[in-house]
Amino acid sequence: MTEKVGLSPGTAIYTGDVEIKKPEITIIKYDLNEVLTQECDSLECIETLLKRSEKSMPTWVHIEPISDQESIAKLCGSFNIHSLVAEDILSVAHRPKIEEFENYIFVILKYIEYVGEELKFSQISFVLKEDFLITFADDSPQRFEIIKKRIAKKDSRMRREGNEYLFFALIDYLVDQYFIVLEKIGEKIEDIEDEILNNPTRQSIQNVHDLKRTLVELKKSVWPLRELLNALLISDGVKQQYHIYFKDTYDHVINIIDIIEGYRDSVSSFLDIYLSTLSNRMNEIMKTLSIIATIFIPLSFLTGYFGMNFKYETIFESQDAYYFSNILMIIIPVFLLIYFKFRKWF
Known part of the structure; x- marks a missing residue:
């Protein structure tokens, strides 16, 4: 330019x-x-x-x-x-x-x-x-x-009509190509949505931005078609008998614009879904780590407590003290896991 x-x-x-x-x-x-x-x-x-x-x-x-x-x-x-x-x-x-x-x-x-x-x-x-x-x-x-x-x-019909019908047929063919492209974009949106919900990555966000840019470009090329077809519908250069055909193409354009707007809304929500999915994954990880840490807290206490030397504590003079402490350290995490499951913490 x-x-x-x-x-x-x-x-x-x-x-x-x-x-x-x-x-x-x-x-x-x-x-x-x-x-x-x-x-x-x-x-x-x-x-x-x-x-x-x-x-x-x-x-x-x-x-x-x-x-x-x-x-x-x-x-x-x-x-x-x-x-x-x-x-x-x-x-x-x-x-x-x-x-x-x-x-x-x-x-x-x-x-x-x-x-x-x-x-x-x-x-x-x-x-x-x-x-x-x-x-x-x-x-x-x-x-x-x-x-x-x-x-x-x-x-x-093409052979029976004049140049105006050929003109309409070519425009209608070009407009119909938008539906083919929108179908492929719809498939991409579904793939990206599944990816974000199941295994979100940084590439997922890049794919979302690329898709948003594609939809913006698509809208820029479709939006003026409304004005264009309206002008043809009132033009004296096109015979009245062909106006109904251009009106049908105009309806197609309106449908295309509605589909693009719906896709843009869906793609715009993907960032929120991505952040929400990452937050949920982080919460799951933190929950798992918290459960593990909670289980080991009493075990650490027991090992620390029994590891001390008490001169007058008779339990440590018993030959069964070793077995008693192991059984206790098994019972406690099992009890905690049952309790966590009962409270539906995992």
Whole structure:
């Protein structure tokens, strides 16, 4: 981000960490009768494909990766996309947002997934025009192969609807990824809870802090989706018939936020559980040591008492004194253990 300091607004600077390479462009035109898919590597190729069919067909242009900032800037120019939008497309640390222009809608979303034990965010940008939908992906989920399969399926709803439905399907797919991530986070929470209750360590606390940080990042990427979907529900750029679909996705987002808040409350309580568990373990240890010390107090007294030399004490002149003292030192701890058990001290 420091590379953009001092530059004029609209300067196209890529801020991600994907290897710089020429973007691969996939164009999919479809209707009930056919699906036309073509890979492109130049502006001329794109223009040719977009004009190939005489009849109007829903068209999806997917561009990935976006690491070559010069190529992306040229592509945005060829589609008459504002320079400020091109800047936002290349700034991959953007929060989710929506902007409406005269002839298109611009949306930024985040795709999330677990890579190893790390939560990874990648940016997906949408430009919805009347004639086609353009997506710019820094690192998309298998290049939306699931959505492409739905388009390829004959008689599917995707084939019967327009660009707005494709736009909804992509957003809904990205939102559903949050449920997959939340399911994994829920499993981690259960594992950490069992660990804290049964065998708490310093690593347990570190795991709790890492999980809290993950939930904060997750909330930051989900919270703006409410505003974004609300804007789509009242937008004139989306036909009224598709509002019900975006309303359903909005309900999913609210559900995700509720789950995240519940997880945050659970994780926040783990520190109290950790301290309570350590305190209980310490109490158990101290109780055990106290019982041992209490048992040995009378034994120490007896050994100390009988260890003294009494000139006139007749019991020490008896041949049974040794056996008597051993029996007494056995009876006392047994009696104390029975008494402690009766009082439920252990």
